[in-house]
Each structure stands twice: as C-alpha cells, then as structure tokens.
Amino acid sequence: MSDPTLLVLSSLADGDKHGYAMMEDIQSFASTRLGPGTLYGAITRLEKQGWIRPVESDDRRQPYRLTAAGRRYLEEELASLNRIVKTGLGRLKHA
Template identity: 65%
Template sequence: MQDPTILILASLADGDKHGYAIMEDIQVFAGIRLGPGTLYGAICRLEQRGWIRAVKFEARRQPYRITAEGSQHLKEQLALLGHVVRTGNRRMREA
C-alpha cells in the first residue's frame, strides 16, 4: 500500500491518537510499519484536506481526530477496497 491515508484514517476511526500511537496501531492491524517522515507528511496532508484535525495538546504529544469528512472518505475508500477484494477473489477462483 503506497498511500498511508486509509491506514491513518482507519486508526483514528476508533478514537483520538497521537502520532506514535497511530504508528503502533497500524503496525498491529495492518502489519505495516510507517516511518515518522511518512506518517507526519501524511498527517499534514490529511489536515490540509480537512479529514483530520489536531485536538488539545497533551503531555508533549499532539493527538489527532478524524473529522466527519474524513469518516466519509474512509467509508468510501473501504467500500471501494471491498469491491476490489471481492472482484479479485472471484477472478482468482475462475482462473
């Protein structure tokens, strides 16, 4: 997976997290280790798009929250991925 957008949004779907917690969560649920540069670059882009926002700073860590627009985008992307997976599985069975 080239673009970490869906991974970050999925991580934030169950609650606010700071960067390190997002990295750890993605490692657990996707088996993908994002480097800090990749993560924080993506966080910046997601904030610019309005899909996540920074919330109250706590103990030297900046937590982030998914927005309504981010949740909608995540739902759309998950639906698309579901379709791709179903199509791929069907085609593999037919091959």
C-alpha cells in the first residue's frame, strides 16, 4: 500500500507528528519511504480537505493532528480495505 493520503492519516492516528516523524513512522509500519515532496504534497491536500490540522508549536518543525473528519475518513477507508483483504484471503483459502 503506497497511497500517501492513507499513510499520513494512519501515521497521525496515534498522535501528533511533524513531517520527519511521519516519514520515519511510515517507513517503520509500511516499509515505504515517502519523499519530502510526496509527503508535503499529501499534507497540503489533507489540510485543505480538513482531515488534518497544524498544532501550535514553537519548533520550526510543524506537528499535525488528525481531525474528526479525517478520523472518520480513515476509518471508512480502512474498513473498506479490511473487507477487500478478508475477501481476498478467504478466496485464496478456498482456491
């Protein structure tokens, strides 16, 4: 799975993170390294859609937080993916 939107939302699901922390986190749980351009492309889109928002910080590194709308979207997408995974695995078992 390499959709930057889902990867960023999943990364923020357990708490606020800044860009570099997201990159590291995504690398560890999805074995995918998002480049800086791809990551900030996703952050820009997600913020515009209201699914994440910046959290106040004194650091130059800006942390982001998942919004309620973002959480709902992520839950729906993951549930849909989960159904696909279950169906695929079930069919493989019976093949």
